[in-house]
Amino acid sequence: MxxxxxxxxxxxxxxxxxxxxxxxxxxxxxxxxxxxxxxxxxxxxxxxxxxxxxxxxxxxxxxxxxxxxxxxxxxxxxxxxxxxxxxxxxxxxxxxxxxxxxxxxxxxxxxxxxxxxxxxxxxxxxxxxxxxxxxxNNSTMMYNTKLVPPHMAPKSFDDLLAPFWKGKISMDTELYEWFEGQLRVRGKEKGLEFMKKLKVQEPVFRRGRTAQAELVAAGEFAVTVEVYGHRAQEIKEKGAPINWVAVEPVLIxxxxxxxxxxxxxxxxxxxxxxxxxxxxxxxxxxxxxxxxxxxxxxxxxxxxxRKEWKVEIVGLAEDIAETRKLYAEIFGLPSR
The missing domain is CATH 3.40.190.10 (Periplasmic binding protein-like II)
Incomplete structure (x- = not known):
């Protein structure tokens, strides 16, 4: 009862x-x-x-x-x-x-x-x-499968530090949220150390994630550090020779x-x-x-x-001006 x-x-x-x-x-x-x-x-x-x-x-x-x-x-x-x-x-x-x-x-x-x-x-x-x-908008790396042998396909951002990638990397001039996210998940000291090593790889800077994705699809670059996942998938479904990878924790x-x-x-x-x-x-x-x-x-x-992915929300930096300044200093870009 x-x-x-x-x-x-x-x-x-x-x-x-x-x-x-x-x-x-x-x-x-x-x-x-x-x-x-x-x-x-x-x-x-x-x-x-x-x-x-x-x-x-x-x-x-x-x-x-x-x-x-x-x-x-x-x-x-x-x-x-x-x-x-x-x-x-x-x-x-x-x-x-x-x-x-x-x-x-x-x-x-x-x-x-x-x-x-x-x-x-x-x-x-x-x-x-x-x-x-x-x-x-999930952060993914996108690479050209004709330019990148299967055994060199990147699975992490650290993979881009290998000699193979020197001069073949495309990056956005305003990749502030990705930069902020990497510093947060790695810790600021280790994050800045990684960025300095990435600069040695002589990435080419252009404005616009979608434009860079199209250049990678056309074979002008081997990889772009970040493009939104839905855009990468859209390009792949159109038959372009590309693949994409989401690196955990996936930046959102x-x-x-x-x-x-x-x-x-x-x-x-x-x-x-x-x-x-x-x-x-x-x-x-x-x-x-x-x-x-x-x-x-x-x-x-x-x-x-995927539901099981570990994720990290980006865009929450308390001082975006400081993030922009650091990004410009590390990669030798004009300060905004």
């Missing part, structure tokens, strides 16, 4: 919890109907992000969405400039973690503990509910979701965040060729993000 009452009490509590969540969701929906709009700022390109908003509008046709695509660090600059002018125009932002940190630091982000967050790995969200990863450059603290449409913002974090929303992320952050929505192909 005691077990029966324990069992009954558990399901009664569960039922009440579900009813409470449903009631709260219904209230958000009703308020969002009055707001009727949503402004979304993101680093993601329009071709990949607009389908998210189209799917959201289809689910909630009473909300008209506005997409503002802002590249790189300009997204943080835009948000901060608008805030200083007292103009609160965005509801949800989807910047890379590196730029999200600047927005969060200025107190411009509202906490929101979406019920969907419980499905995400702890590494892909913060405890305060200020950010949750929407898209995972997440594109994260933020809700504006003073946004004009706070309930529409919560509704959108619930949607894009849901299994339905994350499936849409995958359908547009990106890696979802939600573990129960595997990417295509699944090897792009």
């Amino acid at each position: 005691k077990k029966f009452f324990q069992f009954f009490s558990f399901f009664l509590a569960l039922s009440l919890t579900v009813e409470t969540i449903d009631a709260a969701q219904s209230e958000v929906v009703e308020k969002a109907k009055q707001e009727r709009a949503l402004a979304f700022y993101t680093n993601l390109n329009i071709g990949e992000s607009k389908p998210w908003l189209d799917a959201f509008e289809k689910k909630y046709p009473f909300i008209k969405t506005e997409l503002v695509r802002v590249g790189g660090t300009a997204i943080a600059s835009k948000v901060l400039t608008e805030a200083q002018a007292g103009r609160h125009l965005w509801d949800v932002a989807g910047p890379l973690m590196l730029y999200a940190k600047e927005i969060i630091k200025r107190g411009l982000v509202a906490s929101y503990q979406s019920s969907e967050r419980k499905f995400f790995r702890d590494e892909f969200k913060d405890k305060e509910g200020l950010w949750t990863a929407l898209v995972l 450059h997440p594109l994260v979701g933020l809700i504006a603290k003073n946004g004009p449409h706070p309930n529409a913002a919560r509704l959108f965040m619930d949607f894009i974090l849901s299994k339905e929303g994350q499936t849409k992320v995958r359908d547009e060729g990106r890696i979802p952050a939600r573990p129960d929505v595997p990417p295509q192909p699944p090897e792009l993000m």
Whole structure:
């Protein structure tokens, strides 16, 4: 009898919890109907992000969405400039973690503990509910299989210190997050020692991960130190003679979701965040060729993000200016 009452009490509590969540969701929906709009700022390109908003509008046709695509660090600059002018125009932002940190630091982000967050790995969200990863950009090395014999195929970044690789390595002029991540996982002293050895290999510096990946595919370089995994896989599937490898702990450059603290449409913002974090929303992320952050929505192909991988989130450096300075000093690049 005691077990029966324990069992009954558990399901009664569960039922009440579900009813409470449903009631709260219904209230958000009703308020969002009055707001009727949503402004979304993101680093993601329009071709990949607009389908998210189209799917959201289809689910909630009473909300008209506005997409503002802002590249790189300009997204943080835009948000901060608008805030200083007292103009609160965005509801949800989807910047890379590196730029999200600047927005969060200025107190411009509202906490929101979406019920969907419980499905995400702890590494892909913060405890305060200020950010949750929407898209995972995983760091991979990409090499040309025609230029690299099978026995020389790199399995770690340290493999690139072998004489074979001298003058054959392509690197980005602004590989700050990768640099930060390597120093963190190796320890600063050992990390800087590795970087100095890598410089001896005479890497060639160019701007843009995708552009470098294309040069490796064309045979101009044997390897590029970092390209996002989904891009490398895309190039491979087109028949290019390349392969890629993810080195653990795999560095993750997440594109994260933020809700504006003073946004004009706070309930529409919560509704959108619930949607894009849901299994339905994350499936849409995958359908547009990106890696979802939600573990129960595997990417295509699944090897792009394995659950057992050890990961390290990058873009969290407290002083990005110091990271840029160190990177430039080590590799003899112009300081930014």
